[in-house]
Amino acid sequence: MKPTKPDKKGESQVMNGKVDTIFWTEIDRTKEYNSTIENLDLEKKDSYNVSLLMPFEIERTDQSEVTNNATKLGKMANYYAGVKMALKKLEEEGINLNVNVLDSESGKFDVKIQQCKNADVIIGPRSKEQLKVTANFGRINNIPVISPWKSGSKISENNPFFVQLKTGLKDHFKKIIEHAKSEFSDDQIILLGRNTKREDLTYMRYMQGVAAALNQDNNVKPLQEFYVNEDSLKLGEFAFDSIFIQDQTTVFVLPNWSFLADEDFVYNTVRKMSGEKGLENVVVYGMPILLDSDKIKYDLHRGLNMRICRSSFVDRHSIDVKEFKQAYFDQYAGLPSDEAYEGYDMMVFIGRSMFNYGKKFQYFLDTYEQSLLQTKFDIQKVFKDDQSDDFKNIQYFQNEHLYILTFEDNKFVARQ
CATH class of the missing domain: 3.40.50.2300 (Response regulator)
Known part of the structure; x- marks a missing residue:
């Protein structure tokens, strides 16, 4: 895989065009939701600003590792390549995202996080200590923070702006x-x-x-x-x-x-x-x-x-996976790794969610399940008191989807 190397200072991508309605596979449970969520101001926009904090660590890494899928930089380059494939898909669907990519593990992180003040959503970082800082920054500034790599009950508390995509x-x-x-x-x-x-x-x-x-x-x-x-x-x-x-x-x-x-x-x-x-x-x-x-x-x-x-599984026999694999090869002259599928699914999920529900999209994530290439997202509210269903007690949001993979006919098959 030979994805484009990210600029050390980050880069911006602007996706243009819009449509009124988008359809994709999902299970809609919106009608079952309580009156509180119905009264929220969606704060929809024509385009959304996304800060993507990627753990490239370019300053301390041999950049030749970008093509080695076994290295940290190689894995993150594949993830980022999947994100870029998703941005292309979202553009085709009329979803407008202005994406600013920052290397969270090069330079001063305090400087990087201040560059996220105008973001409508922050994705990353991977470092748990940096993630704690970012989650708190999101809570203070009312910016949803998406954690695609780490999960834990102690990362952030009393934070309805923190979403963990990894199942605990x-x-x-x-x-x-x-x-x-x-x-x-x-x-x-x-x-x-x-x-x-x-x-x-x-x-x-x-x-x-x-x-x-x-x-x-x-x-x-x-x-x-x-x-x-x-x-x-x-x-x-x-x-x-x-x-x-x-x-x-x-x-x-x-x-x-x-x-x-x-x-x-x-x-x-x-x-x-x-x-x-x-x-x-x-x-x-x-x-x-x-x-x-x-x-x-x-x-x-x-x-x-x-x-x-x-929590994830790539079914190599799936038509959608085969189409993605071919599109990825056409773009990068290589085959996608698991990280590429993860990056694609994450960005498509967040982009579509913002398009549907606006800046406060995290409150609506438990109203539907969305099936993508390598996972499903079943985001649920986590409360301080498990018996509570009060917005005041939301600690964070957590993906609860898991597969049971069984070994059948010399291959693994995903079961619910």
């Missing part, structure tokens, strides 16, 4: 337990973890709580737990001795997700499990690392009937 960690756990319980009985499901890691114990406790809530009874630990001895994964003859259920499917839930902290453990766990299970039928639920790790190959995906919880 607990949402992944909840989706996994709901899906597993919908297909298997509790006595078939085993939570895996390390009793030497506090995070693993926290994950197990949360998932047990989800299962207990679904059961609506007094059993606070409805699922089995198994603590893996890491030494046995490398040195021992057996790590899962006698845990497999005979004549039934044994369902394992592996919640570890971090490449830095968990990749070796996750790989060694599934490798050892595959070797020990024999002829017993096994299903393994897990996080995106099961698909994204280069160590875990298709033989493990297939042998362990893996089901992976993921």
